[in-house]
Amino acid sequence: MTSSTTPAPAAAALPPRAGRRCHGVLNTIHTTHYFAPDPGRELAALGITHPKAVNFAIRGAAMGAVGAGVITAAFYNYKPEVVARFVPEVWRTATPEDVLAARLRAVDSTLRRLLGEDAVSSPEMTEAAGLALRAAEACSPGGRPLYAAHAALPVPREPHLAYWHAATLLREHRGDGHLVALLDAELDAVEALASHTATGRSMTPKWNLATRGWSPEDWDAALDRLRGRGILDAAGELTEAGVALRQRIEEQTDRLDRAPYEHLGAAGVERLTELGSAFAGAVVRAGAFPGDLLGKA
Incomplete structure (x- = not known):
């Protein structure tokens, strides 16, 4: 006796770099x-006033009152001595x-100002939050400390904050995996920054x-090491080997980050990218980022 059940059609495969593109627009909001x-x-209202202390606190608080070593390891590309100036002292000023x-209040006011009330309360925002949260269901905590810490936090009820929360989960999931690729490429913190800057992106x-x-001397020393490995040329541009190395790093990062986007599926990723692109474009047009932020020089 044969079954009359028709197998469900296979889900459409993700186009190349679809997850990377989707992450890019989500990360803009984060x-x-x-x-x-x-x-x-x-954070000034809590007694934390130095910009670097603010940065270490708002991103590191999800991990609890950890020490400088944990922040340095998880963030990867900050100078350890600078981290140690503010951590763990920051936790004696305010609890995680x-x-x-405070961070969530800041995100709320930031997004309301940049996007406007209509976008914040729109059906598109609710849809984007749902899609991003669905993608995040497939994230894996193993070996990903920043993702795992943020995944333990409650999902905010308001759609724009839920969207930001999901974008944060997906950003930290990819970022933690990216560190694996950097370690595999044997790039230290400053070399990773300098070689990425050389891409112009x-x-x-x-x-x-x-x-x-890092100091200018730290940066110049990293450039010298990259030249010694044949990654940069004398002018500081990526060599053919350097371009290939950065491509391998991004491709390895894509592989380690594919689960959430495969879980969401090609149609869902396309729709989330469409919605996210509109929100990302809006915050950029509203002046969310300095005009001289990106580039080689």
Whole structure:
């Protein structure tokens, strides 16, 4: 006796780099608060005023009152001595729980200002939040400390905050996997920054030094090491081998990050990318990021 049940059609395969493109628009929304004044105002009310202390606190609070070594390892590309100036002292000023609450208030005011009330309360925002949260269901915590810490936090009820929360989960999931690729490529923290800057798709040296705590001498020494490995040429441009290395890093990152986007499916990823692109474009047009943030120089 044969079954009359018709097998369900196979899900459409994801187009190449579909997950990477989707992550890119989601990460734009996640990143807005790092360049906004709102976190600084919220944390100043808790007694945390230095910009680097604010940065370490708002991203690290999900892991609890951890020490400088944990922050340095998880963030990867910050100068350890700079981290140690503010951590764990920051947790003696404010608890991680208070910082997390302040961060969410800051994200709320940032997104309302950049996107406007109509977008924040739109059906498209609710749809995007649902799709992003569905993708995040397939994220894996193993070997991913920042993702795992944020995954333990409750999902905010308001759609724009739920969307930001899901974008954060997907960003940290990809970011934690990206560190595996950097380690496999044997790039230390400054070499990773400098070689990425050489692609023209990352922060300029000025912004890397200002935000990550490295000195110009640290940066120049990293450039020399990259030249010694044949990754950069004498002018500081990526060599053919350097281009291939950065491509391998991104492809390995894609492989390690494929689960959430495969779980969402090709149609869902396409729709989330469409919705996310509109929101990302809006915050960029609203001036969320400095005009000189990205580039080689």
